[in-house]
Amino acid sequence: MRDVTLGEASAETVRPLSEAAALDMPLLRIEGVAKSFGNFRAVDRLSLDIRAGEFFALLGPSGCGKTTLLRMLAGFETPDEGRILLGGKDIAPVLPHERPVNMMFQNYALFPHLSVRDNIAFGLKRAGMARAEIATRVAELVALVKLEGMEKRKPDQLSGGQRQRVALARSLARRPQVLLLDEPLAALDKKLRESTQAELMELQRRLGMTFIIVTHDQEEAMTMADRIGVMDAGRLVQVAAPRNLYEAPASRWIAGFVGDINLFDGQVVSREHGRLTVSTSEAGPLAVSELWSPVTKEIVSVAIRPEKVKLSRRGPASDEGGSQAINRLDGVVIDVNYLGGVTTYKVKLESGAVVRSSMANTARLNVDAYLAGQRVVAWFTADDCLVLEQ
């Protein structure tokens, strides 16, 4: 459907990287990198390996240091400590304009005085490429980002989405070993953002390029990335595939940052056959499976995602969960939020604690709906619970 010559051509630039992969060496290795601005430690002795061809997301709240890390990879900031190895070579002494790394800027940073074509060709001209070759490459890129017919326009004659595409084409033009994307979709509206996410993923797969994206939007990171590195206060707190990050967050903070979660603090009172009983003050004793890693501490939190909490008028028959133990909590619905695809409920327990539940609206008629003030049973299985150390 689309022109694929760029994809084929870029295979040659990717080859040295696969050699690195053969040597079992990550494409990019960040070793104990630290960066401070005055007294503020933006990045704090951070280490990370990124494989060739990976789509990696750096996720974190604003001010967590993710952009600083990205800027150090691009060469706009110099690390105070540590090393950054690209293909096994330290790139600290390499100036930004000589690095085989390109960046797509959050505000796009398009040159306002240059046309779309000249913006895209800027990096190629600096590389001293022959004029005819530049013309071919630019035409390929324009087709790739579907901007045919716009070549002569200036950035201020383009829509936000079109500017984003020019910025993308410009950063891909030099076929970088690593493409850095700083909040690339933040300025787009929701619909455009979703379609662009899909296009970016498709593009990355086709070009076989390594993408590192910085974002504060956890859904965006989960949708696009192969792996996500969650950052907080200059440190990487967890690096995992999206599913593992969501289902097995490493800490209470991550559990709360990535998606929504119910937490009950308590104490382990018994353990048998990989099943713990945690006594909580807010929800009584809860049965929890010890699936991910053995729990070593006594004082823990039991965490359960809202979509895994089901509501029913009487609670499930005891055999409904098969051999699984089921936790039942009696309460009163205090808040109902209809969101179209799902409805979220808040259920107040007798202890006063509030449990959030989110249920898919699978039927058009509201046979499963609950009303505020209604007494319900909120229930969930032991396998759906997580145990987090405090």
Added chain:
Amino acid sequence: MSARRIFARPARFAAIAPYLWMVLFFLVPFGFVLKISLSQTAIAQPPYTPVFDFAEGRAALAAAFAQLSFDDFRLLISDDLYILSYVRSLVVAVTSTLILLLIGYPIAYGMARLPQRWQGVAMMLVIVPFWTSFLIRIYAWINILQHDGLLNKILLALHIVSTPVVWLSTDSAMYLGIVYSYLPFMILPLYATLSRMDASLLEAASDLGASPRQAFWLVTFPLSLPGVAAGALLCFIPIVGEFVIPDLLAGSNSLMIGQTLWLEFFTNRDWPVASATAVALLLLLVPPLVLYDRLQRRQLEGNG
């Protein structure tokens, strides 16, 4: 609708006020000057004829109108004195503007690159000389440049020259005075453009393989051209008509148009020729003014 009624009168006045100002303080005086430029010189009070007297009826006015002629404008084109003054004014203005650009651009660039809190200080340093009267500053230069002035004393003391150099009444002194006086007008628009420039554009240029020098010539400089044009025209236009600086610092062997005008008006008491000179000077300045206006408008549209 009610809002419209409330604001109608002040809003209409606000819309008319600038035009009223233009008519009162530009068009009407310009009409006087234009009329005098078409009159003939006379030993009388006022020193030209004809004089329009609206009390004497229509026939007399028509007769007075018939006396107006373009003779003085013909004189301007036929006499070397005027053409040479115009040419010299343009040469001086172009040369000064180029020197101002060469000096002003690096200063403005340096100011825009300073840390934020130092930019205000630098701005003050550029503006502070304005607190002293312009004329006093030019007289101060006379003091510095004269035969036993500060400059010659320093040069002699450092044994750079053995006899005092003649500075005063030379073109060098005039250019020095012009550049010194107009530098802030060059720096401020350049600084405004350069300090507003998005720093990420330079990072993008660097990211795409441009060395710092290339990034300057390919990104910073082209994007600062509106500031260059604004600064250049802001200096060029008044320098063409400059009178005080060449009169006080330059020699008297060649005159700028402002000086010629002064001579005609005060020494020769030839008001019609002086007026014709002024009208011609104004016409000379119309193209750069239109250019300036167009650039300003384009920049406004660009920002909007």
